[in-house]
Amino acid sequence: MSKVASGIVSSQKEPLLTPELLSQLERLELVSRKIFRGRMKGERRSKRKGQSVEFADFRNYVAGDDLRFIDWNMYARLDKLFLKLFMEEEDLHFYALIDGSSSMEFGDPSKFHYAKQLAAALGYIGLCRADRVKVEMLDSSPTSSAPVLRGKGNLWRMLQYLDGLQAGNNCTLAEAVKSFSLRNSGKGILVLITDLMDKSGYESALRYLVARNLDVYLIHVLSQPEIDPDINGDLRLLDCEDGDVAEISVSQRLIDRYRQTLARYIEEAREFCARRGIVYMMTSTERPVDRLVSRYLRQRGLVR
Numbered sequence: 455m456s457k458v459a460s461g462i463v464s465s466q467k468e469p470l471l472t473p474e475l476l477s478q479l480e481r482l483e484l485v486s487r488k489i490f491r492g493r494m495k496g497e498r499r500s501k502r503k504g505q506s507v508e509f510a511d512f513r514n515y516v517a518g519d520d521l522r523f524i525d526w527n528m529y530a531r532l533d534k535l536f537l538k539l540f541m542e543e544e545d546l547h548f549y550a551l552i553d554g555s556s557s558m559e560f561g562d563p564s565k566f567h568y569a570k571q572l573a574a575a576l577g578y579i580g581l582c583r584a585d586r587v588k589v590e591m592l593d594s595s596p597t598s599s600a601p602v603l604r605g606k607g608n609l610w611r612m613l614q615y616l617d618g619l620q621a622g623n624n625c626t627l628a629e630a631v632k633s634f635s636l637r638n639s640g641k642g643i644l645v646l647i648t649d650l651m652d653k654s655g656y657e658s659a660l661r662y663l664v665a666r667n668l669d670v671y672l673i674h675v676l677s678q679p680e681i682d683p684d685i686n687g688d689l690r691l692l693d694c695e696d697g698d699v700a701e702i703s704v705s706q707r708l709i710d711r712y713r714q715t716l717a718r719y720i721e722e723a724r725e726f727c728a729r730r731g732i733v734y735m736m737t738s739t740e741r742p743v744d745r746l747v748s749r750y751l752r753q754r755g756l757v758r
Contacts, residue, residue: 468571470613470616479578479747480578482579482757482758484585486643486669513537514534514535515536523537546580546586547585547588547643548580548586549642550573550587550645551631551644551646552570552573552589552592552648553569553627553649555621555695556621556694557695560679560680561678561679561680562677565675565677569648571743572675574589576756577612581605584604584605586602587602587612589615591623592648594632594633595633599637601615627655627656627659631660631663635665641667643671645671646672646673648674653696656723664731670733671756672723673735674723676737677739678739678740685704686705688701688702724736735751737750
């Protein structure tokens with residue numbers, strides 16, 4: 455069995471990427487809403503005008519422009535100076551950040567496993583288009599970093615890294631995102647996959663990413679029992695991250711209040727993101743990853 459084929463098998467009950475899903479993903483492409491300057495020539499067409507071989511457009515000459523790109527034929531006809539612009543091929547940095555806190559272990563499949571599946575799917579799309587791909591679990595350690603990968607041949611390395619990840623890192627979202635921002639300087643697309651369950655809030659973490667001028671997408675992952683709980687009676691709840699205990703008596707009235715609170719929380723997160731140019735999307739772990747990527751993320755403009 456080849457390395458790529460063997461890498462598809464996850465240590466979880468469900469594989470991260472099936473051969474059928476890989477075939478679908480190869481036809482897709484990650485799309486940036488912004489214009490970035492790459493370090494190497496890649497396989498994608500940039501919106502930025504450069505100096506490659508394919509003509510794109512004209513613009514008026516401005517003092518200080520390179521005289522080599524003046525169109526003298528246009529000058530002879532119109533007696534005005536115009537500069538020739540060209541389309542440039544450039545690479546794209548793609549980051550997928552996975553929340554590895556203990557709350558992500560909840561559900562069947564767990565939110566953490568779902569996040570790894572989604573990160574693997576998006577990462578593979580980037581690898582197929584020769585983008586610079588970095589899939590990483592959030593960690594506040596300054597030495598914690600995943601490899602930057604490029605090309606389809608590195609699929610097995612990405613899956614091997616993901617298979618080795620385990621949830622249970624309970625640093626705050628802000629600490630982990632700040633650590634990531636200090637260690638990574640590339641511009642491009644960043645997808646943050648998290649359940650947003652952080653008592654210190656998510657606002658500071660998202661502000662760090664906005665300050666980096668990245669094209670940010672927030673995928674808010676919840677399990678179906680969190681969206682629509684089916685519980686009743688007297689319960690003793692234990693916070694899996696800080697050990698806090700709460701005793702409650704579950705009634706239909708309490709369930710209704712919970713649903714209202716959750717809906718308000720989701721709407722506040724969506725509005726917070728919208729005001730800062732972040733694309734927000736909430737999804738259940740019951741939604742298949744292939745449908746999430748090919749339909750919903752295509753509608754949001756992340757893939758095409």
